[in-house]
Amino acid sequence: MIEISNISSGYEGKRVLRNFSVTFEKSVFCAVMGPNGSGKSTLLRSIAGLQLLEEGDIRIDGLSLSQYKPLELARKIAFVPQREDVVFDFSVFEVVMMGRNPYQNRWEFSTPEDEKLVEKVLEMTNLKHLKDRMLGQLSGGELRRAMIARAIAQQTPIIMLDEPLANLDVVHQFEIMDILAELNQQQQVTIIIVLHDFPYALQYAQEALLMKEGEIQHFGPTSEVLTPENVQNCFGLGSRYVYSSDGIVRKRG
Amino acid sequence: MKRTSKILPLLLLIVLLFSMVVALTIGVVRIPMDTIWQLAKAQFGHADTTGVPASYGITLFQLRLPRIVMSVIVGAALAACGCVFQSIFRNPICDPYVLGISSGSSLGGAISFILGWDVFYFGVTIPALITGLLTLFVILGISKMSRRRSIETLLLVGIAINFLISAVITLLVVMHQREMHKIYFWTMGSLASISWSEVLMMTVMTILCVIPFFFYSKDLNIMQMGEDVAKNLGVNTKRVAYVTLIFSSLLIATAVSCCGVIGFIGLIIPHVSRMLFGNNMRSMFTYSLILGAFFLLIADTLARTLAIPAELPVGSITALAGAPYFLFLLLRQKKV
Structure with missing residues (x-):
């Protein structure tokens, strides 16, 4: 809570x-x-x-x-920020493994259990084939999924x-x-x-x-x-756009 | 992930030791390998040294060896500090030299030369540490003020500080002409006339400071992904940054007080080890220590042999290699 x-x-x-x-x-x-x-x-x-x-x-x-x-x-708490600027390149696997940091001691980078878990998370997020790819070579969407995978690995x-x-x-x-x-x-x-x-x-x-x-x-x-009504007021849609209860915003008229 | 082996660092260390021995033979007088072996044996017991000029022993053990050991240790230390700075500032083209910490330290050193404090043990190191730390806090303060800690801001701050300090040192030198030669040569960086006591001090300091670097290597590793990410993964970013930066400044101050300002090692070496062995901080530290040692050993051997019998400041040699590389990095500034 x-x-x-x-x-x-x-x-x-x-x-x-x-x-x-x-x-x-x-x-x-x-x-x-x-x-x-x-x-x-x-x-x-x-x-x-x-x-x-x-x-x-x-x-x-x-x-x-x-x-x-x-x-x-x-x-x-795991947090996936809005933007991720990559200055130094790591592989997808390394980045997701960083999510295990809260559970590791400072001298180990991974344990066999960590590796198993990271593999599972990579599979779940459909990143398995990109495991060894460097962040700099990923598309925007792939990078995003890698960051989400890291958050999931944080358990x-x-x-x-x-x-x-x-x-x-x-x-x-x-x-x-x-x-x-x-x-x-x-x-x-x-x-x-x-x-x-x-x-x-x-x-x-x-x-x-x-x-x-x-x-x-x-x-x-x-x-x-x-x-x-709430969405109309909150976003100030005004008289030009209209929000319908299926979640779609359309142009009025 | 670039796989790093456990044997490779050992192999490199052996090559480094061998290169040190080769460097021992080179100099104003060439001392052949077997003579070195003879003299070394004589140091530890009985060996026949007839036919070996008496001056060889002094040249070898009082001049060349401390200098070579010093170059290896200072090179390793400066490279390690470069790794720390790049990771904390999240910037592949920054190091203590570019940011002005080295010249900050040299200001304290210059002041202690003028005041005649250099006769005391730590007489140069402590003032160098104080001014070096002051410079560090100025840089940290400015980089905090500008919310976007952009690469450009940091570099410009470093340049401004370098300008400022070199102006102050020039003024000091002009006002105290007696120490002019000493200070000038020293600001250019030189490993000439290194004593064993300085080697000992530098070695102890390097070991002392590299321990926290390795201790925090995993945290530094994650901090390369950015402060928010590192904090969310449980890294105490503030503590890691302060501890490692202060120990780096201590190391820089010691190096500067022993052999002046030697630039660009902290910039080039971490970058090269990134390219060769990946961004993982533990391997970065390991390889940077070894490669830094190599680099300064070669640079100093060149400095003392290129213009025999004259001696070149080693700082100018590293700058000759480093400045173009820095320019190349600036122009190519993209993900490393």
């Missing part, structure tokens, strides 16, 4: 989140949605402990973020993903969502995912969080949150 109470956070004096409170129950699949700049990434980064909080507190399973040691937190009860579907073709989008749904249903992994596509949210997420300008607009079961 993730309890966020009254947090404020931002960059260089600019507050992105203001007095933000929300509670994610255990093993929920929640889509975080909202216009650009609404603070979705900042929220995820805050929960992952990557963002300094100006005010407020975040508790995971009852313990405040600051009470976790780095390695303990790494066994709780955490919570996985957060910031726009994981960007750059992916439609088959891979569904594949990723299916993998996440499977983790959620079979292993009760809590999934918090920033999405831009309403149909995916409606199809996969049990809950949705609509954000605007650093504040919560609506939070609850997806079908209750993503109503035409």
Whole structure:
């Protein structure tokens, strides 16, 4: 369970989140949605402990973020950032193996169990044939899948993903969502995912969080949150575009 | 993944030792291998050294050997520091020299020469460490201020600091002409007249500092993927960065206080070992230590033999090789 109470956070004096409170129950699949700049990434980064909080507190399973040691937190939350800039090249296998770091001692790079698990994750994410490929030679979508594979290899009860579907073709989008749904249903992994596509949210997420300008607009079961009225207001679709309850936005008229 | 064997480093070490022996024979006087063997035996017991000029022993054990050992250790140390800097700053074209840490250290050294502190043990090292650390914190502060720690910002900061410090050193030198030659030669980097006590100090420091590098090698490895990723994987990025950078600065300060500013080793060597053996930090450290030792051994052997009986500053030799390579890297600046 993730309890966020009254947090404020931002960059260089600019507050992105203001007095933000929300509670994610255990093993929920929640889509975080909202216009650009609404603070979705900042929220995820805050929960992952990557963002300094100006005010407020975040508790995971009852313990405040600051009470976790780095390695303990790494066994709780896996985070797939929005962008991954690769400066130094590693192979897909090496990168996914890095996900095992929270469980290894500092002198070992892998154990036979780790290797088995990484192989399994690579198979699951359809990356097996790219195992020895270097990151610099991957396409945008392949790189993304490698990062998601790393997060899965981390074997955490919570996985957060910031726009994981960007750059992916439609088959891979569904594949990723299916993998996440499977983790959620079979292993009760809590999934918090920033999405831009309403149909995916409606199809996969049990809950949705609509954000605007650093504040919560609506939070609850997806079908209750993503109503035409809520989406219309939150995104400021105005009179030109119209959102219908199947998740598609069309031009009016 | 580039597979790295366990035998290869050992093989390279043997070749390195052999090269050191070969370097011993070369110099103003050529001392043949069998004479070296004879003299070495004489050092540890009884051996017939009749027919060997008495000066050979001194040349060999008091001049050449400490210098050769020093070049190997300093080369290894500088290369290891380069690995640390590249990983922490996530930048394949930065090293302590480019960022101005080396010249920062040299400022403290120059000051201690002028004040006559160089007669004390650590009399040069401690001021060099202080100014080196100050430079490091200035660079860290500036790189933190600009939120995007872009490659360009860091390099420009390094260039500015290098300019500033060389201006201050020039002023100091002009105002204290008596030490001019000493300071000037020293800022160019030289391994001439190295004593065994300096070799001992450098060796101890290198061992002391390389231990934390290896201790944190896995964390440094993950930090190459970026700070957020590393933090999420449980790496205490702040601690790793501070510990390894401070130990690097300590190592740089010691190297600078013994043999001046020798540039570009920390830039070229990690890069070459990346190309040959991949980005894994543990193999990076292992191979960089060995290749760095090789590089400075060759550069210094050239420095003392190219213009016999004159002596060239070894810093200019490494710069002759390093500067074009740096330029090449800048132009080709893409994923390594």
